[in-house]
Amino acid sequence: MNMSATLVLQQTACSCRSFYLLCKPRVTSLIVFTAVIGMFLASPGMVSLPLLLAATLGIAMVSGAAAAFNCLIEQKIDARMARTRARPLPTGQVTSSQTVLFASILGLMGLSMLYLFVNPLTMWLTLATFFGYAVIYTIFLKPSTPLNIVIGGASGAMPPILGWAAVTNAVPAESLLLFLIIFAWTPPHFWALALYRRKEYAKSGLPMLPVTHGEEFTRLHILLYTIILVAVTLMPFSVGMSGTLYLIGAAALDAGFLYYAVKLYREYSDQLAQKTFRFSIIYLTALFAVLLADHFLQMT
Numbered sequence: 420m421n422m423s424a425t426l427v428l429q430q431t432a433c434s435c436r437s438f439y440l441l442c443k444p445r446v447t448s449l450i451v452f453t454a455v456i457g458m459f460l461a462s463p464g465m466v467s468l469p470l471l472l473a474a475t476l477g478i479a480m481v482s483g484a485a486a487a488f489n490c491l492i493e494q495k496i497d498a499r500m501a502r503t504r505a506r507p508l509p510t511g512q513v514t515s516s517q518t519v520l521f522a523s524i525l526g527l528m529g530l531s532m533l534y535l536f537v538n539p540l541t542m543w544l545t546l547a548t549f550f551g552y553a554v555i556y557t558i559f560l561k562p563s564t565p566l567n568i569v570i571g572g573a574s575g576a577m578p579p580i581l582g583w584a585a586v587t588n589a590v591p592a593e594s595l596l597l598f599l600i601i602f603a604w605t606p607p608h609f610w611a612l613a614l615y616r617r618k619e620y621a622k623s624g625l626p627m628l629p630v631t632h633g634e635e636f637t638r639l640h641i642l643l644y645t646i647i648l649v650a651v652t653l654m655p656f657s658v659g660m661s662g663t664l665y666l667i668g669a670a671a672l673d674a675g676f677l678y679y680a681v682k683l684y685r686e687y688s689d690q691l692a693q694k695t696f697r698f699s700i701i702y703l704t705a706l707f708a709v710l711l712a713d714h715f716l717q718m719t
């Protein structure tokens with residue numbers, strides 16, 4: 420292969436990677452995971468494969484588009500923080516107009532897929548979720564109030580509802596319970612990170628809780644929301660939606676999260692806050708995995 424062909428290939432791979440990164444792939448993966456679990460829990464048997472594929476792809480595309488719009492809107496703020504300054508827009512790897520085009524095409528393809536191959540209800544709920552994150556959270560809440568992530572967390576908590584709606588064409592109470600779990604989990608998840616990144620957030624001008632109300636207040640609120648989270652995660656068992664395997668798994672994970680929240684409240688260190696943040700991601704992944712395992716066990 421000659422030099423110029425190699426260069427073109429390298430550049431293409433580079434821009435594909437930049438567009439992929441605009442979708443915040445790791446966050447999107449967990450979001451899609453919780454939607455898929457919603458689909459399985461909604462089905463008495465196996466989810467039909469074409470429906471599973473269409474709903475998963477559709478939700479992933481719209482979620483990726485929402486993340487890309489968030490990157491577009493926040494590019495100036497992202498350039499000011501060490502954690503985000505290497506993102507494709509602040510580094511100039513992609514331009515604003517390329518991002519608009521990419522996110523619009525991705526989002527419209529995802530919505531069309533949901534409308535045509537899943538059902539209109541799922542499409543409308545996914546569109547509302549997109550709007551909740553890319554517009555309400557990113558443009559209005561994030562720069563104006565420390566409650567930004569509490570209210571904005573509602574859009575991140577929607578995926579199990581989307582998954583459930585994809586299978587049943589309805590929004591039953593069980594799906595609202597899964598929504599509540601992610602909704603209560605989001606504040607401790609984010610505030611743990613905001614604590615050890617508080618200096619960066621102070622520089623960025625964003626009114627995050629450790630900046631506006633201080634470290635101790637944030638630590639107390641992490642603990643309080645973790646207690647709410649524990650209560651909410653016990654509800655699927657107490658209403659008979661999940662069995663003993665879920666109860667054991669949830670109790671073990673809750674004990675872990677409470678351990679971190681209490682320790683963080685009593686003896687703060689950046690290192691402990693970082694561990695708490697990392698644990699929050701393991702916690703949510705494992706909690707949803709155990710919900711699924713319990714569902715399969717009940718089926719057999």
Ligand code: HEM
Pocket residue numbers: 445446449450453502567568571572573575576601605608609612700703
């Ligand atoms: C408004 C709600 C939320 C806020 C403000 C928030 C905030 C954040 C922030 C600032 C990060 C750090 C990203 C980085 O290191 O660059 C992060 C990481 C992460 N979040 Fe959230 N999050 C929210 C909701 C969610 C939801 C709903 C999920 C999944 C269900 C999720 C899953 C993750 C994962 C998997 C990571 C790790 C990403 C990585 O390792 O690169 N988050 N979150």
Ligand SMILES: CC(C)=CCC/C(C)=C/CC/C(C)=C/COP(=O)(O)OP(=O)(O)O
Pocket residue numbers: 443446450478481482483485486489493503545546548549552561574575578
């Ligand atoms: C359609 C659908 C399912 C949409 C899902 C909505 C969505 C992508 C929610 C995730 C929330 C998220 C990435 C928060 C990151 O916070 P941030 O954006 O404040 O973090 P940053 O500082 O890293 O940019």
